[in-house]
Amino acid sequence: MGRSTQLNTNKAKIAREQSTCMQLRLDGHTYRAIAELTGIPLSTVHDRIKDAITAEVTPKAHELRALECARLDNYLARLQPKVAKGDDRAINTAVRISESRRKLLGLDMPTRVEATVEHHEVTQQDLELQALIREAKARVTEEEAGLLEGDAS
Known part of the structure; x- marks a missing residue:
């Protein structure tokens, strides 16, 4: 088999794999499941779907x-x-059309967000409070289970 025939065979195989992988993905299969179903390596499945x-x-x-x-x-x-x-009214509508165009084409600058991160040191008091909350939740869960058992009988 000549080099050009081999290249065409490989292109046809790749096209079939792309089509199969894409259809399975559209059908809801995970990449891993597609790899298992087709016998194609997982990384190749990713490539085939990305290329498709x-x-x-x-x-x-x-x-x-x-x-x-x-x-x-x-x-x-x-x-x-x-x-x-x-x-x-026409001017306002024209402005909204312009906004739509900018969004569609991605022309607007990203919105700048300023955030402040505060560091909170966990104290012994915080840990004790968390333990009390866990204990209270556990008691409520036990009481709910007891009430449910009482309803079932």
Whole structure:
């Protein structure tokens, strides 16, 4: 078998594996279960599914994004005469369209969040309180079990 025939055979095998792995994943199987069902190594199953998603889903997401951008362009073009006249509702709608476009295209800067972490040292008092809480919960559980047994008889 020549080199090009072998390459085509490997490509066909990989395509079949991608299709099989992806379908099993869509059917709800875990990666490990797919590996067991197909006899394909777990790391290869991961690769086949990732490649299938890249080949199938990513282009569709790009198409959908382009379609949605075209819709937003259409809405904005229709609003433009009212925006030019200063119509407040049209301006607000145009702003919301712009926000939608920015979100869709990922143009907005990430929201910056400032967080403060306070260190709390666990004291002996904290440990004693936790022990008291555990004991109280255990008593409540015992009492509930006793009540349930009384209901059952």
